[in-house]
Amino acid sequence: MGAATQTKPRRRSMGKLWRRRIGLGLTYLTLATLSVIFLIPLLWLFTSSLMPLSQIGKWPPQWIPNPVQWGNYTKALKFWHFGRSFRNTTIITVFSMIGELTSCTLVAYGFARLRFPGRDTLFIVLLSTMMLPFAVRMVPMYIGFSKLGWINTFLPLIVPTFFGNPFYVFLLRQFFLTIPDELVDAARIDGASEFNIWARIILPLSGPAIIVVAIFSFQAAWNDFIGPLLYLNDERLHTLALGLYTFTAMPGQGSLYNQLMAASVLMVLPMLIVFAIFQRYFVQGVTLSGLKG
């Protein structure tokens, strides 16, 4: 009797344990299969960027470049005017990052730490502008910038970044609110100006949030396609993204998949490196964007 009552629950828990194990095994199997499916396109991107053209059109698709043709890269750099496009993209990206980091931290400090009439209403206005489709602003902004004579300059891509970005302001404000009041109050009692508090206390304590915004800002500027497409018609001002598009649209060139893949690798690689270094922050940023829900 005693033995039976002891073994019964034990057997049940053994069964449960096995069910758990099988469940976990199936989870790993599904995850592994799905991740292979997700990563194969990227793997193919890298291998085909080193293949001779004759190998690209083969059926079944080839996986190992034979012979390895590094020349694809040198050719891609040439048609792409890589030096020039890279310089243009870098200029736009660096200035956008400076603009967004400066303006968004200032604005977020105002919303998080200072009291003024209409603050909460204005903050809701700021949040709701995130939902506004870009299409509505696109045409008038183009007309405005062309009236200023800014078409075929980097200004339409850079200047607006100095006027804040609602999403980044939101992220930074959330973070600034978590900094203890005592620190700010103590500094105020010591006679520090608000600008000093922003520069000496808030910014140094907000490293993670600032990195998140810096990464997002980098990603947006580096990957931007519509902006350069609208404002940069002069080929000498083309960015990497725009140059890659022009290449696909060129008759004849568009089918040189190996060179196109080489160019794409060069475009993807900086993002992958930044992601590898800061992946934790990427995830934090995306997670925070979900907080709005």
Added chain:
Amino acid sequence: MTFIATPQTKDHVRWRDMSAARRKEAILGYLFISPWLLGFLMFVLGPFIASFYLSFTTYSILQPGKWVGLQNYTRALSREPLFWKSLGNTAYYVIGAVPLRIILGFILALLLNVQVRGLTLWRTLFYVPSITPLVATTVLWLYLLNPKFGLINYALSLLHISPVPWLTSPKWSKPALILMSVWWVGGNMVIFLAGLQGIPQHLYEAAELDGANALRRLWHITIPMMTPTIYFNLVINIINTFQVFVQAFIMTDGGPLNSTRFYMLYLYDNAFRFFKMGYASALAWILFLIILALTILLVKTSNRWVFYGG
């Protein structure tokens, strides 16, 4: 408005009731937010009003144009078959892509939420496609979707499915772009995962004691607790997929036979290829009203299925 973390201090103190110090603080506050305030006036509100005005004119960058009343709107709705075609294409894309992206993102997050080892690694693997620059991704997918030697048709051939003409066929071009959009589901996954990790563990423990199996726990705890996150992702995904542009612009330029002429593509063509900026502004306003209506519809219906108990 649950999402706004409210600071302890209230802002609605009237100006004349303020002390000198509070006034100074308020002035500084406006100064700090002035970059955004100016940017809002110049790059959001200004263009918004201008666009509304332009939508009643025949403005083009080449000539000033004249006031035509509602003509641009009536023209779009009654005399431009391509307007309805592009709207239909966009609806097809939204209805195809959004549920897939939500469901797959949710499933991936669920899988990662079962105490798996190497969570960060898995998460990274699924998120990597989402960080690749859109133009490069598009170029890669042109190759993947190639009907003769693309990898996707090869994978199908392994399953004994005959080759699909993808981007060269009006029937398959939209499914091809939907398939591609599923590849960057990582953002949705990350947001869902954060939501899942916020569900209190004791709910599951209690349910387990009551003998609820995994499926029941999913249906009665996880999904109800996740409805706010699902709702958020739904709104964001609808707004974003409605404005699909770059992929179609680069891969098909609206073809074949206008089967991928999405709304934004149609708008762009009118504004920047034909310079009919008045007409394009009317199109932009119609898009805005559609998105606004969809958002309001979601907000209004949300109280029926979104659970804000947690």
